Structures are given as structure tokens and as C-alpha cells.
Amino acid sequence: MATILESLLGSCANKLKDIITNEAILILGVEEELAELLRRVELIRCCIYDAEKRRTKELAVNNWLGQLRDVIYDVDEMLDMARCKGSKLLPDHPSSSSSKLAACKCLSISSCFCYIGSRRDVAVQIRILNKKIENISKDKIFLTLNSSTQPTGKGSTSKLIRSSNLVEPNLVGKEIIHSSRKLVDLILAHKESKSYKLAIVGTGGVGKTTLAQKIYNDQKVKRSFRQQAWVCVSQDYSEVTLLKEVLRNIGVHHEQGETIAELQRKVAETINGKSFLLVLDDVWYYHSS
Structure with missing residues (x-):
């Protein structure tokens, strides 16, 4: 059963993999630092399922997961910042003052300082986050976790923790409280509709998730x-993968090699006549209809 934090870690790892080879990152020269960050995220990700099983019974584990969640949000925000700063240094960017920004050679003094400043800002943020994740991975709680993966769906799913059971972050501020209440009321007002879609849009790191x-x-x-089901989409996805994630979220077993039509039928049969809330997190693209 996918959990929200597990989805966040998966999304973060995928985003790191994608962005490391991005031109906007290569021009900043921080790919090695990001690769180290990815390694640490993947290391912690291997143990997240065991932590999720223990969080409801052990306060220390729950607190550790809260710290991890906060850092992952910071990583997501940093990646968006890095992409933005790097993009401005690319030759084809409107704000770029040179067609040769791969190095300071042949650049104006102002462009050279801009490059150095951007690289420093991003590198400092990555270094801080790497240190935070390193501390989390050295915590005695992490050292007691078992490296394991989730069950594939065979057998009982009663012991799996649903994402709705996660302890929500401590959201503060009148704006976030007002927004959440307004959206909850909007969702409930359309509950009897055959289908209702609601999108939360915005730049990375503003708190959509x-x-x-x-x-x-x-x-x-x-x-x-x-x-209820929470599924992390991310950039690289397939219909089969998404359908399998939905089925896992609602506790329905699926066989290897099942077609899209077979998976769709299972989902339809399971939610038929029931109120069903599906959250698709980290959606990058959409097709208007």
C-alpha cells in the first residue's frame, strides 16, 4: 500500500534522476552533488516501508519520519530553484547575456559573476540538504530499520498502512487553513456527482502536495x-503502473502481465456504486478534453 511519504521519496528520486542530466543543471556544474543527494535518498527509501509500519506505535519513528518529510519538501523546492537559476544561464534564455555560458571564458564580467553566484547559491543549498539527510540516515532510528520492499499484493493486505493514516504535517497560517477548508467543502459539495475533478496548480515547492x-x-x-487512493504520477509513468498503484491502494490483488483493460475492469468493479477519492500527486502534464 503506497503511502504519501513513500510517494514523495519516489517522486524526489525520479526528479533527481531527471534533473541531473538537464542542461540547466549541467551548466551549474552541481551534478556530482546532486548524485550524492540521490544516493542518500535512495538509501533511505529502501527502509521507508518498515518505518511506516512502526510509526503508529513508536513516537520516535513518527518524529523521524516527520523530519524526513520536511527535508524532502526542501529538496523539491531546491531542485526547482536550481533549474530556474540554471535556465537563466542558458544561451537561449531571454535573460542570458551571452551565447557561450558554458564557462566564464569569453563572458562579460557581469555574466561571469552571475554564473559564479548562481552556482554558489545552488551548491550551498545542496550541501545543506545533503548534511540534513546524512544526519537523518545516521539517526539511531534509521539504524534499526529493515531494508525491505512492500508486499506485491499476495496474501492479506490488512497490515498495510493506508496513506490516509499518515500523520499530516503541522500546517500553520490562516491562508493554508482557509484554503484547505474551502477545498474540502468544494469536494464534498460535488460528492454526489458522477465524477468531479479538482486541480491544485502552482510552481514547485509552494506546497501543493x-x-x-x-x-x-x-x-x-x-x-x-x-x-481513497493516493498515487504519485511523476514525469515517467505508464497507464499500467498507475492502475496497479490504484489497485494496491484499495487493497485489490492484480496478476503480473494483466492488460490495461483487465486492470481498468478491476478498478471499475471495485469502486462501482461507492464514493471514491483519487489523488494524483506530482502530475507534470495533462491533456485537456
Whole structure:
């Protein structure tokens, strides 16, 4: 059963893999630092399932997961910042003052300082986050976790922790409270509709996932929907993978090699006649219809 934090870690790892070879990152020269960050994220990701199983019974584990969640949000925000700063140094960017920004050679003094300053800012942020994740991985809680993967769906799923059971982050501020309440009311107002779609859009790092998690965990929402599923989409995805994730979230077993049509039929049969809330996190593209 996929959890929100597990999805966040997966999304973060995928984003790191994608961005390391991005031109906007290569021009900053921080790919080695990002590769180290990716290695640490992948290391922690291997043990996240064991931590999720223990969080409801062990306060220390729950606190450790809270620290991890906060750092992952910071990593996501840093990646967007790095991409933005690097893009401005590319030759074809409107704000670029040179067609040869691969190095300071042949650049104006102002462009050279811009390059050095951007690289320094990003490198410092990566170094800070690497240190935070290193400390998390050295914590005695992490050292007690077992490296394991989730069950494939065979056998009982009653012991799996649903993402709706996650302890939500401590969201503060009148704006976030007002927004979450407004969106909860909007969702519940359309509950009887055959289908209703709601999008939370914005630049990376502004808190879209955090807001969605607060709505997902809202008690009124939990009482109103018989089935809930949280699926992380990310950039590289397939319909088969998404359908399998939905089935895992709602506790339905699927066989290897099942077609899209077979998986769709299983989802349809399971949610038929039931109120069902599906959250698709980290969606990069959409097709208007």
C-alpha cells in the first residue's frame, strides 16, 4: 500500500534522476552533488516501508519520519530553484547575456559573476540538504530499520498502512487553513456527482502536495468516501503502473502481465456504486478534453 511519504521519496528520486542530466543543471556544474543527494535518498527509501509500519506505535519513528518529510519538501523546492537559476544561464534564455555560458571564458564580467553566484547559491543549498539527510540516515532510528520492499499484493493486505493514516504535517497560517477548508467543502459539495475533478496548480515547492495531503486526511473527507487512493504520477509513468498503484491502494490483488483493460475492469468493479477519492500527486502534464 503506497503511502504519501513513500510517494514523495519516489517522486524526489525520479526528479533527481531527471534533473541531473538537464542542461540547466549541467551548466551549474552541481551534478556530482546532486548524485550524492540521490544516493542518500535512495538509501533511505529502501527502509521507508518498515518505518511506516512502526510509526503508529513508536513516537520516535513518527518524529523521524516527520523530519524526513520536511527535508524532502526542501529538496523539491531546491531542485526547482536550481533549474530556474540554471535556465537563466542558458544561451537561449531571454535573460542570458551571452551565447557561450558554458564557462566564464569569453563572458562579460557581469555574466561571469552571475554564473559564479548562481552556482554558489545552488551548491550551498545542496550541501545543506545533503548534511540534513546524512544526519537523518545516521539517526539511531534509521539504524534499526529493515531494508525491505512492500508486499506485491499476495496474501492479506490488512497490515498495510493506508496513506490516509499518515500523520499530516503541522500546517500553520490562516491562508493554508482557509484554503484547505474551502477545498474540502468544494469536494464534498460535488460528492454526489458522477465524477468531479479538482486541480491544485502552482510552481514547485509552494506546497501543493502538503495542501492535498491535508485535504486527503481531513476527517470529513474520510467519513464521506468509502475508498481513497493516493498515487504519485511523476514525469515517467505508464497507464499500467498507475492502475496497479490504484489497485494496491484499495487493497485489490492484480496478476503480473494483466492488460490495461483487465486492470481498468478491476478498478471499475471495485469502486462501482461507492464514493471514491483519487489523488494524483506530482502530475507534470495533462491533456485537456
